Amino acid sequence: MSTIELHGVSRWFGNVVAVNDVTMSIGPGVTGLLGPNGAGKSTLLSMMGGFLPPSSGTVTIDGVPVWRNPELYSGIGLVPETEAMFDAMTAYEFVLANARLHRVDDPASATVAALEQVELIEARDRKVGTFSKGMKQRVKMATALVHKPKVLLLDEPFNGMDPRQRLHLLELLQRLGDEGHTVLFSSHILEEVEDVAGTIEVIVAGRQAASGDFRSIRRLMTERPHQYTVTSSDNRALAAAIIADGSADAVNLTSDVLSIQASDFGRFVHALPRIARDAGIALHDVTPADESLESVFAYLVAR
Amino acid sequence: MNVVIMRLTLRALLGSRRVWILVGMAALLWIVAGLSRWGSGADVGTATGVIVNFGFGTLVPIMCLLVGTGAVAPEIEDGSIVYLLAKPVPRRTVVLSKLIVAMAVAVAFSVISIVVAAQIAGDAEGQLALSMGVASALASIAYVAVFFMIGVVSRNSIIVGLIYAMLWEGTLAGYVPGVRAVSVRQWALAPAEQIVEDNSVISIASDLPLVPAIVLLVLATVVSTIVSVQRLKVLSARVSE
Amino acid sequence: MTSQESAVTPDGVATDSVIHDIGFRHYDGPRLGRGWAFRSLFYETLRGSFGLGRPAKVKIMPWVLIVLFALPSLVMVAITILTASEELPLSYTMYPVAISLVVSLFIAGRAPYAVSRDLRDGIMPLYLSRPIRRQDYVYAKLLGLSAAVWIFVATPVTILFIGALLAKFSVKDAIFGWLGGLLMAAVLSILLTSISLVLASFTKRKGLGVAAVLSTLILLNGFVAVLVSVVDMQSSETAASYFAVLDPYMLVDGLGAAWLGVDTTFLYSQPDGALGAVYYSAVLLVVVTGCVAILLRRFKKVGGV
Numbered sequence: 001m002s003t004i005e006l007h008g009v010s011r012w013f014g015n016v017v018a019v020n021d022v023t024m025s026i027g028p029g030v031t032g033l034l035g036p037n038g039a040g041k042s043t044l045l046s047m048m049g050g051f052l053p054p055s056s057g058t059v060t061i062d063g064v065p066v067w068r069n070p071e072l073y074s075g076i077g078l079v080p081e082t083e084a085m086f087d088a089m090t091a092y093e094f095v096l097a098n099a100r101l102h103r104v105d106d107p108a109s110a111t112v113a114a115l116e117q118v119e120l121i122e123a124r125d126r127k128v129g130t131f132s133k134g135m136k137q138r139v140k141m142a143t144a145l146v147h148k149p150k151v152l153l154l155d156e157p158f159n160g161m162d163p164r165q166r167l168h169l170l171e172l173l174q175r176l177g178d179e180g181h182t183v184l185f186s187s188h189i190l191e192e193v194e195d196v197a198g199t200i201e202v203i204v205a206g207r208q209a210a211s212g213d214f215r216s217i218r219r220l221m222t223e224r225p226h227q228y229t230v231t232s233s234d235n236r237a238l239a240a241a242i243i244a245d246g247s248a249d250a251v252n253l254t255s256d257v258l259s260i261q262a263s264d265f266g267r268f269v270h271a272l273p274r275i276a277r278d279a280g281i282a283l284h285d286v287t288p289a290d291e292s293l294e295s296v297f298a299y300l301v302a303r
Numbered sequence: 304m305n306v307v308i309m310r311l312t313l314r315a316l317l318g319s320r321r322v323w324i325l326v327g328m329a330a331l332l333w334i335v336a337g338l339s340r341w342g343s344g345a346d347v348g349t350a351t352g353v354i355v356n357f358g359f360g361t362l363v364p365i366m367c368l369l370v371g372t373g374a375v376a377p378e379i380e381d382g383s384i385v386y387l388l389a390k391p392v393p394r395r396t397v398v399l400s401k402l403i404v405a406m407a408v409a410v411a412f413s414v415i416s417i418v419v420a421a422q423i424a425g426d427a428e429g430q431l432a433l434s435m436g437v438a439s440a441l442a443s444i445a446y447v448a449v450f451f452m453i454g455v456v457s458r459n460s461i462i463v464g465l466i467y468a469m470l471w472e473g474t475l476a477g478y479v480p481g482v483r484a485v486s487v488r489q490w491a492l493a494p495a496e497q498i499v500e501d502n503s504v505i506s507i508a509s510d511l512p513l514v515p516a517i518v519l520l521v522l523a524t525v526v527s528t529i530v531s532v533q534r535l536k537v538l539s540a541r542v543s544e
Numbered sequence: 545m546t547s548q549e550s551a552v553t554p555d556g557v558a559t560d561s562v563i564h565d566i567g568f569r570h571y572d573g574p575r576l577g578r579g580w581a582f583r584s585l586f587y588e589t590l591r592g593s594f595g596l597g598r599p600a601k602v603k604i605m606p607w608v609l610i611v612l613f614a615l616p617s618l619v620m621v622a623i624t625i626l627t628a629s630e631e632l633p634l635s636y637t638m639y640p641v642a643i644s645l646v647v648s649l650f651i652a653g654r655a656p657y658a659v660s661r662d663l664r665d666g667i668m669p670l671y672l673s674r675p676i677r678r679q680d681y682v683y684a685k686l687l688g689l690s691a692a693v694w695i696f697v698a699t700p701v702t703i704l705f706i707g708a709l710l711a712k713f714s715v716k717d718a719i720f721g722w723l724g725g726l727l728m729a730a731v732l733s734i735l736l737t738s739i740s741l742v743l744a745s746f747t748k749r750k751g752l753g754v755a756a757v758l759s760t761l762i763l764l765n766g767f768v769a770v771l772v773s774v775v776d777m778q779s780s781e782t783a784a785s786y787f788a789v790l791d792p793y794m795l796v797d798g799l800g801a802a803w804l805g806v807d808t809t810f811l812y813s814q815p816d817g818a819l820g821a822v823y824y825s826a827v828l829l830v831v832v833t834g835c836v837a838i839l840l841r842r843f844k845k846v847g848g849v
Binding site: 320328331335338339343365372376462466 | 777
């Protein structure tokens with residue numbers, strides 16, 4: 001098992017602070033690095049990948065600093081953002097070269113296995129230069145997987161993939177995470193992160209805005225009232241009953257749904273069934289309206 | 304020495320349009336040599352002038368520049384060097400593997416171009432070909448090391464390399480004698496001068512005696528290599544602009 | 545939340561789909577048009593050649609080269625004044641051609657900046673879906689880069705002019721000499737730019753473009769130098785002068801002699817009488833129009849290279 005540890009890491013370029021005092025620990029499983037563009041995700045990944053030294057703080061994998069330590073790369077798989085590759089080589093040759101550089105035993109079969117994992121095995125003898133963007137991303141994945149590293153760092157890995165490829169890659173990452181690999185990927189596409197990341201790290205303007213499971217993060221946001229949408233057999237009466245009860249801050253009645261805002265969600269969640277039962281109203285649907293990663297993210301970014 | 308890197312570098316150097324420029328340059332030199340032969344009636348003195356000034360003084364540095372920078376600068380520029388660096392391979396090995404290939408290619412191109420050109424232009428018992436062939440081989444090794452380093456260090460490697468090769472070694476050296484002592488061209492000419500010492504027809508002059516020249520060639524090669532390795536160790540994620 | 549409304553499509557079918565006006569402004573006012581777009585591209589190319597409007601790192605090389613190129617002229621001016629000499633060591637027309645290496649360095653660096661990046665990033669469709677046409681793009685780049693090279697070359701020429709005034713040479717001669725120098729600088733710029741852009745447009749890689757242009761210019765120089773001396777040996781100086789046109793610098797040198805009557809820098813670039821003058825001018829015309837034609841064809845395909 002491998003853990004990536006960042007302690008008080010900052011990185012500045014001249015006057016611009018790209019990463020500001022970030023401390024995080026990334027262990028086995030899938031972690032999503034989330035943040036708006038320009039927030040410092042790529043900088044963080046570069047530092048974890050040993051391509052950028054932190055201006056202050058330490059970046060280590062299992063206690064060993066990554067900077068200037070090429071030996072560590074046997075255990076790290078990197079999917080860089082760069083699009084350029086060795087265009088004149090075929091996919092097979094390129095991944096094979098990477099396998100050999102990683103000193104993999106039996107590079108040929110490792111290459112085939114990696115290509116199969118990313119579903120590029122039919123295109124193995126085509127030149128990389130002729131590949132579409134999505135295929136190039138998959139080649140990059142193959143080079144990152146061919147030596148079966150314990151740590152995978154992926155910089156915007158879903159870029160350019162079509163929905164089916166994306167699904168496939170998500171499954172792959174999920175499986176790797178379940179097997180105990182440490183997988184960290186950066187993205188600003190929330191649906192992807194939501195589906196597969198157990199933990200998220202949110203970076204906004206170089207600072208760590210939040211970390212953990214996004215539902216728990218939502219619960220921690222006590223200053224934001226929770227929103228629910230409720231449909232029932234008699235919305236109007238239910239609305240009146242909720243207001244009378246006082247467990248919600250605001251109730252909004254439109255033609256077919258009730259939108260409810262409650263800061264004390266615990267109290268509200270317990271009160272609602274009781275109110276409905278006392279009023280003889282059947283609840284059809286109770287959905288948290290903003291427990292999506294999107295709204296969490298929006299709150300975090302807007303702070 | 305890493306065979307994979309060597310193979311990759313060889314592919315990159317020989318597989319691109321760059322190699323056609325090298326071939327064209329060799330052809331150009333041979334045409335010039337042919338012209339010289341036609342114009343001067345295969346006069347060895349004229350041939351020497353053409354080979355030393357145009358061939359060795361202009362063509363060989365440019366060939367080495369293209370090969371030396373071409374072995375590393377394009378990969379740094381487009382970021383694909385990450386595939387070589389994110390591997391458990393010591394930086395020193397990366398640099399040495401690339402350098403060996405680049406030097407071999409440069410030596411091959413320059414020596415063949417010069418030797419054949421000397422034969423075409425007019426030679427005296429192969430002395431011109433031998434002396435300038437040796438000079439080209441030695442110069443190529445040093446030039447490639449220096450230009451490789453420039454390729455790692457600078458984003459405008461070709462222009463900087465040419466400022467060195469043409470402006471410094473060429474123009475300035477003509478005006479400021481001291482400059483000549485710090486020039487790969489002069490160092491490499493010393494062994495050539497040795498070889499044709501007793502030859503009355505071929506006259507090659509070098510500013511330095513043999514031993515210091517060889518020492519300086521070795522020094523330049525080694526120091527450039529060391530700088531390249533150190534620089535590559537701290538190469539950060541660079542995005543081309 | 546938006547409310548549902550029924551709408552009717554242009555062919556009279558009622559539908560529940562609605563397009564909402566969320567505030568994108570439609571612009572109906574006057575647009576600046578093709579000429580303005582052309583001018584903008586021209587300025588952008590011109591400014592970009594000196595690194596203006598770009599990060600500091602990009603400015604280093606062009607400015608270093610300008611200083612390098614202008615330095616000898618400053619030295620010459622100082623020497624002329626101090627030694628109370630009768631004339632400048634290098635005339636207004638001789639200077640750029642004599643110190644041609646630095647000019648080659650400058651244009652070899654700037655030509656790829658003008659075209660290779662556009663080709664590599666595949667943004668020709670972006671350009672061409674705007675009012676400018678393919679010809680506009682080519683001409684704007686050509687003129688922009690030529691203007692930059694002209695400014696580059698004109699700088700030391702002007703320094704020489706100021707020096708001449710300071711050294712109290714004849715003002716009339718100085719002015720005519722200077723204007724002549726500027727004219728030949730313009731011719732040199734257009735010629736070099738045409739050739740360089742053609743070479744640079746054949747590759748998407750900036751480094752390779754620089755290498756191609758530089759190798760061509762430097763090697764042509766060397767090759768033609770040998771060629772003309774050989775032709776002279778075999779035939780005559782005048783015959784050699786016909787071959788000198790293969791080197792752009794010699795060509796411009798000869799044109800200066802033909803049009804302005806100034807001395808040539810090189811031995812063999814003196815055109816042979818009226819016929820020679822016509823020949824030199826014709827070569828200039830053919831080369832420039834040929835290069836422009838090639839460029840137009842190169843950028844015909846919207847995808848670029």
